[in-house]
Amino acid sequence: MRYFPIFVDLKDRRVVVVGGGEEATRKIRLLLKTEAVIEVVASELHPELSANPRIRWAAKDFSPDLLDGAALVYSADKDLNPTVSAAAQARGIPVNAVDEADISTFIVPSIVDRDPVVVAIGTEGTAPVLAQGIRARIDGMLPHGLGKLAARAQSLRDKVASIVPHGNRRRAFWQEFFFGGPRAALEGGDEVAFDLALNDALFNEGKPAAGRVSLVGAGPGDPELLTLKAHRKLQEADVIVYDRLVSPAVLELARRDAVRIPVGKTPFEPSPRQSEINDILLREAKKGLHVVRLKGGDPYIFGRGGEEQAALEAAGIPVDVVPGITAALGCAASAKLPLTQRGQNRSITLLTAASEHGVAEHNWAALAQPGQVCAIYMGVNAAGDVAANLLSAGMSPATPVTIVENGTLPTERVIETTIGSVWDAIHTRGVSGPAIIYVGLPSDRAAANIVPFPVREDIRDAILRAAS
Incomplete structure (x- = not known):
């Protein structure tokens, strides 16, 4: 700009x-x-x-x-x-x-005038006809009485400030004023109805504020994959407590004056404990604020949303949950990997490679059965251990593996390898960003950003020796 x-x-x-x-x-x-x-x-x-x-x-x-x-x-x-x-x-x-x-x-700029409401449209001088076209559309959308409504709002500001607390409650009042009953009454020229609607809105939003928390899924990274409800929550939030994996582009959609508190966990570096994150959510909500806990993917898929919900509800804090596109689904779609397909695979298992105590334990024998497909979260650093467990349980070293790094983002990479060479592929290609590892998904795709890795018997044997 x-x-x-x-x-x-x-x-x-x-x-x-x-x-x-x-x-x-x-x-x-x-x-x-x-x-x-x-x-x-x-x-x-x-x-x-x-x-x-x-x-x-x-x-x-x-x-x-x-x-x-x-x-x-x-x-x-x-x-x-x-x-x-x-x-x-x-x-x-x-x-x-x-x-x-x-x-x-x-x-x-081109101007739409509803004094004191003014909309300016600029194209930095590159496309004045486009600006005029946009202006014409906006002009048709905005009622001519909008300026009268805004002027009435200005005359009420001191009164509203004395009754309705600052923050989300006051925004909710003005939302009702500009888009609800007061506006409808004023546009209809009914001053009695306007006064009744105004007093109802003042009473409803002037009551003592009650804090609440929204657990919101931010999806895998692409801001266009955010749900409409998640977008609305970001616009309503007083405080946003967000993870490391939430993309800057998603945060750009949040209210500008919302307080932002980063609580992302970085592997092998000091990071906030879950108990500390819970305390932050409780502290902010008890101030009477609307807190959005913004998580990459979906709050209930390896996002510890359930733990945060339990802590908040135990303290009497209302909680609502907005689902997001979890990384396994978003990355697969971006990389054009069908997770289920007739004649190939009819199910998929989502699992995490990491736990609080190291590599997560699973039924490796069941996962190693022919035809099984799994999507592994948080698996980059633990890929060698996961591969060793699956190979020890009898999985063929030629089982296909697809790694999708930074899925849905412009920096996305797709790497094809096998379970016998997955550790080699990760290190050779320098995979460091967030990644989903798909095991057992057949693929016959050919794309410029896909790098195939053959079975490496020496790597497989080294993985097995390390696990023994």
Whole structure:
């Protein structure tokens, strides 16, 4: 983003417009919607300008000192644009030279005006017709009475602040005001109904706040895989307690002023204990806040959502759960790996390779049976131990393995190998990011980012010796 959008307070401030023709008139029509003091420098004025008492004809000929003290400068005289721009910039005054972005320090967006509600659409000068098209659509969407509603909200702000606590409760009140009963009554011109709806909203949200926690699945990483409900929770949150595997792009969708508390666990590094995370959730919720516990994947699939839910409910904190696309499903879809397929496999086991005490224990003999398919979470560092257990239980060393690293993200890699060479593949390819290891999924795909690894008897034997 090259141009940063801002709204400038022009009340009782001078804006100088150089030029008095049609281009200048278009800019002045917009400026007349503000409370600016408008001065024009031009040899002659457009009839529309000369008839308007708000416009002061400052001079016929331009001189740089006419810009002194101005808040903004517009130049709509092609011959003078470079001179005016240089004079304004020398004085530190923002300047717009019409149709000459290279000598302008600001550009003017397309505007939808529902004063005091103003929507500005900009394309950084690259596609003005697109901006106009977007403006037309938004203009059709917004009722003309929206400004009246916003003005009424401004007159109520002190009253609302004295009754409704700051934070999520106040946002909930304004949500109801702008999109619920008060708005409907005001648009219908029914002041009695408006007062009743307003008082109901004030009573409902003015009651003592009760904290709550939402356990929200953020999916495997791609923000477009976030559910609509998860997105809404991120917009409502007062506090977001998030894991290391939650992508920055997902956090970008959260409310800007929500407090963010990272509690991610990093392998082999000091990390918050689960009991400490539970304490954080309890502490914030007991303040009467809406806390979102944001987890990669799904809260109930190796996300310890059940442990957090139990701790919160034991303390009387309301909990709701928003499921997410778990990594095994998201990564398989991104890598085009059918997890079940007629004639090949009719089931899949999701398992974790890690536990609090090291490598997780499973029924390796059952998992090693021909035709069994499993998706292994948290398996990169424990892949050698997992392979050793499966090989010891009788799994063929040629059993196919697919590793999907950073699944659904732009950095995704897919590596095909076998259970006999999985440890070699992980180290040879430098797999370090979050990965799902699929064991037993047949694949005949060919893609540029897939690197096949053959069975390595020496690696397999080394894995078996290490486990014995």
